[in-house]
Amino acid sequence: MNKGILVVVSGFSGAGKGTVMKALLEKYDNYALSVSVTTRNPRPGETEGKEYFFRTREEFGKLIEEDALIEYAQYVENFYGTPRAYVEQQLAAGKDVILEIEIQGAMKVKEKLPEALLVFITPPSMEELKKRLIGRGTETMDVIQSRIARAHEEAQGMEDYDYLVLNDQLEECVERMHQIIQSEHYRMSRNQEFIQKIKGEIL
Amino acid sequence: MNKGILVVVSGFSGAGKGTVMKALLEKYDNYALSVSVTTRNPRPGETEGKEYFFRTREEFGKLIEEDALIEYAQYVENFYGTPRAYVEQQLAAGKDVILEIEIQGAMKVKEKLPEALLVFITPPSMEELKKRLIGRGTETMDVIQSRIARAHEEAQGMEDYDYLVLNDQLEECVERMHQIIQSEHYRMSRNQEFIQKIKGEIL
Numbered sequence: 585m586n587k588g589i590l591v592v593v594s595g596f597s598g599a600g601k602g603t604v605m606k607a608l609l610e611k612y613d614n615y616a617l618s619v620s621v622t623t624r625n626p627r628p629g630e631t632e633g634k635e636y637f638f639r640t641r642e643e644f645g646k647l648i649e650e651d652a653l654i655e656y657a658q659y660v661e662n663f664y665g666t667p668r669a670y671v672e673q674q675l676a677a678g679k680d681v682i683l684e685i686e687i688q689g690a691m692k693v694k695e696k697l698p699e700a701l702l703v704f705i706t707p708p709s710m711e712e713l714k715k716r717l718i719g720r721g722t723e724t725m726d727v728i729q730s731r732i733a734r735a736h737e738e739a740q741g742m743e744d745y746d747y748l749v750l751n752d753q754l755e756e757c758v759e760r761m762h763q764i765i766q767s768e769h770y771r772m773s774r775n776q777e778f779i780q781k782i783k784g785e786i787l
Numbered sequence: 788m789n790k791g792i793l794v795v796v797s798g799f800s801g802a803g804k805g806t807v808m809k810a811l812l813e814k815y816d817n818y819a820l821s822v823s824v825t826t827r828n829p830r831p832g833e834t835e836g837k838e839y840f841f842r843t844r845e846e847f848g849k850l851i852e853e854d855a856l857i858e859y860a861q862y863v864e865n866f867y868g869t870p871r872a873y874v875e876q877q878l879a880a881g882k883d884v885i886l887e888i889e890i891q892g893a894m895k896v897k898e899k900l901p902e903a904l905l906v907f908i909t910p911p912s913m914e915e916l917k918k919r920l921i922g923r924g925t926e927t928m929d930v931i932q933s934r935i936a937r938a939h940e941e942a943q944g945m946e947d948y949d950y951l952v953l954n955d956q957l958e959e960c961v962e963r964m965h966q967i968i969q970s971e972h973y974r975m976s977r978n979q980e981f982i983q984k985i986k987g988e989i990l
Contacts, residue, residue, distance in 0.1 A: 704975070710984065710985055710988040710989070713985070735989050739982075739985060742982060745975050746974065748974075749973055760970075763969065763970050764973055767966050768970075770951055770952055770963065771950055772907070772945070772946060772948050772949060772950060775951045778951065779945060779946060781913065782916070783942045783943075785913040786916070786935065786939050
């Protein structure tokens, strides 16, 4: 029961997943956060290796060639990817690695690494989600439309996730996430070594 | 997230599953224990409806005919079965129902009710299991052999369970069981109602 679990976290925009993940990492030390690599320029206040690893297109292309990314995707003009080495090191060290990515990326991860655990975070109710999508009355109709379209797309993919976590109250949501991930360590399929050992010795 | 989960618990003889389940039911009030029905005679100290529901062969046959049992099996001369009505009532009331049965029964339940959660309890190590199988030096070779044969058979089936729980220290094992079962409520597949609702309302 020593290897870490790769936990892919997605969710509706406005579900507050960033806040939940931050709180989870602060509260428990058995988690490591996977930092994505991107070709986009750093925004003011962003630091190399914290929000992202910032790379040129050429460097990014090389990472793809070397199979150094678990998954990657293009959004508009820019590429985003998940560096393999860090994730594998942390998993081997027994850390559960949190990977906060979009649905498309999540599906690619699941395809390559079927043992990844996919968690979808949602606001507790539709009213709450709509409130968050519409904003505080300061958004243009265009922004609202595109957020709803996005939420619609996200909802189509949510069934492919393993767990659904409601973010009603932050502290509770963090605990729920933690217990789901820790319980997952006891899944039969994650304990092949123990099973083989006990089967062999029983004869 | 209101319906209860049917939790099937099996494990190596001597894994202490009876003690774990008793402690779980005493500590948390969201569980209900399914009591089996049997055609065998009550042993001294056994009470109708507590250890078992005691029925004649004829009555048992009628339960089968009426599809009133989720599963049943014959061991040696006697029949054992799981009454459906109690389980369904408790699940509908939101209770997680604990069903402590043998591997064969567990597989039948999984076949009929794929949403059942199967948990296998094991001692933490092979030495510990052997110690428990061999006993305190007071057992005959025959008894030991049959226990090892039984454990061997149980080990073959353990991979079909969903979770593997080590019973090293009772209190920890009870907590682990509780968290596994409660986390399972957040499985995507158990939240179809919420998914359909949110999908419908997002449009």
